[in-house]
Amino acid sequence: MxxxxxxxxxxxxxxxxxxxxxxxxxxxxxxxxxxxxxxxxxxxxxxxxxxxxxxxxxxxxxxxxxxxxxxxxxxxxxxxxxxxxxxxxxxxxxxxxxxxxxxxxxxxxSWFRRPEEAAWQLLAGDVTALPAIARIAEESAGRVPTTAVVEIPHPQDRRELGVPTRWIDNPELGAGSTLHEVLAATTLPEGPGYVYVAGEVSATRLTRKHLRHGLGLSTGSYGVIGYWRVDAEAWRRRQAESGVDTVALYAEAERLGSDEEETRDLFEERLERVGLL
Ligand SMILES: Cc1cc2nc3c(=O)[nH]c(=O)nc-3n(C[C@H](O)[C@H](O)[C@H](O)COP(=O)(O)OP(=O)(O)OC[C@H]3O[C@@H](n4cnc5c(N)ncnc54)[C@H](O)[C@@H]3O)c2cc1C
The missing domain is CATH 2.40.30.10 (Translation factors)
Incomplete structure (x- = not known):
């Protein structure tokens, strides 16, 4: 879209x-x-x-x-x-x-792209993704078996999502998300499915790496979106001081990547090289 x-x-x-x-x-x-x-x-x-x-x-x-x-x-x-x-x-x-x-x-x-053939979906995110997860779960009712994993700073952020939900309490979420660790220890159902993840940038980057390179999931069977960044000010400062044009880096990755996921791999490699990951 x-x-x-x-x-x-x-x-x-x-x-x-x-x-x-x-x-x-x-x-x-x-x-x-x-x-x-x-x-x-x-x-x-x-x-x-x-x-x-x-x-x-x-x-x-x-x-x-x-x-x-x-x-x-x-x-x-x-x-x-x-x-x-x-x-x-x-x-x-x-x-x-x-x-x-x-x-x-x-x-x-919009980013959610569940393939037609998905026989299950896992929706995961921190509290910023709760509105998206709630809407996806609601609109998927009766269509595809769904489970959710949601990381929240306060126990009372729990709500009924209408699907089996694992709530991860993290009062220090503002200082860092644990979503990648939780998902690395989660066994996915058998067969074709879709994993949707949204949340803090470092956690989603590590999660995407696990899904793509650790589990070898195919492009299209997962969607991972970075929503926010811990200590965004420090990152912006480092970016400004580095003088690196991240838009140009992305454009270069896009030219070389055969699809969106390979482009992200190449972009992250480049960000790592210039100390901006
Ligand atoms: C597609 C998309 C959909 C999103 N949907 C939602 C949504 O429905 N609801 C929602 O709340 N957010 C959502 N977000 C995330 C939201 O855009 C970011 O959290 C954004 O940074 C908030 O802006 P801000 O001005 O409050 O903070 P910023 O000015 O961006 O950051 C200021 C400081 O706050 C920190 N910070 C930013 N966000 C958070 C957070 N969530 N928790 C703790 N510390 C934080 C930063 O690290 C920084 O230190 C979405 C993001 C995307 C890309």
């Missing part, structure tokens, strides 16, 4: 605390009427926020990706669920969000 870029202004119509780590924000407005869902259950949008608590206009270039948990085309209304972690435009905005606040939706994309 190609990335779409539009600009839709929306207004907050409800703010609901769903668990200690997550707040559900409902946004609506005439410009959302033109939003065309991909019908892919992990679809997300980039949200531009105003300064937290300012009630002002959304600041361009201050966008963060969030999963579309629910979209109602008749009411032109959308729910997203935002993790309340310390620091960061998105987390801080969500903590102070109020009805009437304005947001702007820009990019729209």
């Amino acid at each position: 190609t990335k779409e870029i539009t600009h839709r202004l929306a207004e907050v119509t409800a703010v609901t605390r769903v668990s200690p780590s997550l707040v559900r924000v409902t946004v609506a407005g005439p410009e959302l009427a033109g939003f065309e869902p991909h019908g892919v259950p992990d679809e997300g949008c980039v949200f531009n926020f105003p300064e937290p608590g300012s009630g002002g206009e959304p600041v361009p270039d201050a966008g963060r990706w969030y999963t579309v948990r629910r979209f109602d085309p008749v009411a032109a209304e959308m729910d997203v669920e935002i993790v309340l972690h310390p620091g960061g435009i998105g987390g801080e905005w969500a903590r102070a969000a109020r009805v009437g606040d304005r947001l702007r939706l820009t990019h729209h994309n």
Whole structure:
């Protein structure tokens, strides 16, 4: 699915605390009427926020990706669920969000690609992926046997997903995810299936390596997406100081890679070489 870029202004119509780590924000407005869902259950949008608590206009270039948990085309209304972690435009905005606040939706994309022949699926992620996992599980009901593994910072982040779920408690999730270790010790069902993983960048990188190079899963039988990065500021600083153009590195990997997964292998090799993995 190609990335779409539009600009839709929306207004907050409800703010609901769903668990200690997550707040559900409902946004609506005439410009959302033109939003065309991909019908892919992990679809997300980039949200531009105003300064937290300012009630002002959304600041361009201050966008963060969030999963579309629910979209109602008749009411032109959308729910997203935002993790309340310390620091960061998105987390801080969500903590102070109020009805009437304005947001702007820009990019729209989706990643979930379960093959037709999959006889089972495993959905894994940390708390940031809980909205995507919940929607995928909901929309897969009666179609494909599903299990889930979800890493959460607070025991009360547990919720009923309608599928067998292993909850991993990690109060220190903000300092590092353990998802890759959990998944490395997980036996996958026999036969063709699909493994979907989303969460912290290091954990998802190691998980992808395990699925692709450790278990030898074929391209297309897994989808792994990095959602956020521990100590993102330090990484940005290292990137700026290195002077490395990561976009050019990716373009080079893309030229050499025969598919998306090989491109990711080549890109990560290059990032490692310049100390930016
Ligand atoms: C496709 C996609 C879908 C996503 N869907 C969701 C979603 O539905 N709900 C959701 O909450 N997030 C989701 N995310 C993750 C979200 O975009 C990131 O967590 C983002 O970094 C949050 O921005 P921020 O401004 O709060 O923090 P940033 O400005 O990016 O970071 C500030 C600091 O907070 C840290 N940080 C960032 N995120 C977290 C976190 N989750 N926990 C602890 N520390 C963190 C960083 O390391 C940094 O130190 C999604 C990401 C992608 C790519």
